[in-house]
Amino acid sequence: MIKACIFDLDGVIVDTAKYHFIAWRRLANELGFDFTEEENEQLKGVSRMGSLELILQWGGVQMSEADKLSWAAKKNEWYREYILKMQPDEILDGVMPFLDHLKERGIQLGLGSASKNASDIITQVGLRDRFASIVDGAKATKSKPDPQVFLLGAMELGRQPSECIVFEDAAKGIDAALNGGFYAVGIGKEAHLNHAHLVIPNFIGITLDDILNGIQIKA
Ligand code: B16
Ligand code: MG
Numbered sequence: 001m002i003k004a005c006i007f008d009l010d011g012v013i014v015d016t017a018k019y020h021f022i023a024w025r026r027l028a029n030e031l032g033f034d035f036t037e038e039e040n041e042q043l044k045g046v047s048r049m050g051s052l053e054l055i056l057q058w059g060g061v062q063m064s065e066a067d068k069l070s071w072a073a074k075k076n077e078w079y080r081e082y083i084l085k086m087q088p089d090e091i092l093d094g095v096m097p098f099l100d101h102l103k104e105r106g107i108q109l110g111l112g113s114a115s116k117n118a119s120d121i122i123t124q125v126g127l128r129d130r131f132a133s134i135v136d137g138a139k140a141t142k143s144k145p146d147p148q149v150f151l152l153g154a155m156e157l158g159r160q161p162s163e164c165i166v167f168e169d170a171a172k173g174i175d176a177a178l179n180g181g182f183y184a185v186g187i188g189k190e191a192h193l194n195h196a197h198l199v200i201p202n203f204i205g206i207t208l209d210d211i212l213n214g215i216q217i218k219a
Contacts, residue, residue: 002183003163004060005102006133006153009113010159011044011169012187014125016115019082024055024066027075033059041192047143048072074116083117086124094203099130105208108132110153113155114144114173118138133157144172147180154182165211168196183215 010016021040028035035058043051052072056063063071102109110133111122117134122128133156140149147161154164166177167188174196177184185200186193193199198214200206 004157004159005109006110006112006166008168008173009118012167023075023079045144045173084120088126098203108157112149112153145175147176150180
């Protein structure tokens with residue numbers, strides 16, 4: 001029996017990946033190199049410091065731990081310039097009707113994001129009151145593919161992982177959901193997410209029964 005749905009934020013509810021990309025690219029450029037949108041794909045669901053480590057590797061740049069913290073803080077300042085201007089119209093197409101539909105079906109809603117900015121983003125787009133549980137990168141200490149962020153969410157909702165579906169756009173996020181014993185639905189391209197129970201391109205026109213049929217379980 002499915003009782004709850006836990007949503008990743010970046011790439012599932014809103015497209016903040018584009019703002020992360022702009023800010024990380026600015027950091028790389030200031031350090032004298034560049035990286036591609038394809039490389040950026042590998043940063044999805046990865047923590048801030050984990051992302052910085054990967055980017056520095058791509059650029060072949062080494063620096064002290066103190067400098068890493070200072071560059072990560074700069075990147076976050078640039079990123080926050082974008083997110084603090086976000087409006088409800090940046091919620092991805094199909095998300096609002098799907099959240100309304102889940103509420104009508106009595107399904108609990110949770111948010112499980114690696115982002116320390118999740119709380120501000122969700123407030124900015126007016127969705128804060130929709131989620132009974134919000135677990136972000138400040139509450140969760142272990143990065144995806146560790147399932148901690150989703151396990152904390154299930155605990156806050158009073159549910160077992162087997163009663164919850166996780167919606168994720170990142171391969172590492174799907175790993176995290178599967179590692180925790182959740183049903184995992186990928187949002188985006190099959191090629192990146194084919195280890196999920198089901199992959200859908202987005203939420204447009206999607207019903208709970210479509211999802212349950214897709215993951216082959218009964219409500
Ligand atoms: P912050 P999600 C993740 O959010 C992003 O996908 C990832 O690109 C980002 O580095 C991470 O949050 C940390 O974000 O710097 O705001 O703490 O997809 O788990 O909602
Ligand atoms: Mg994501």
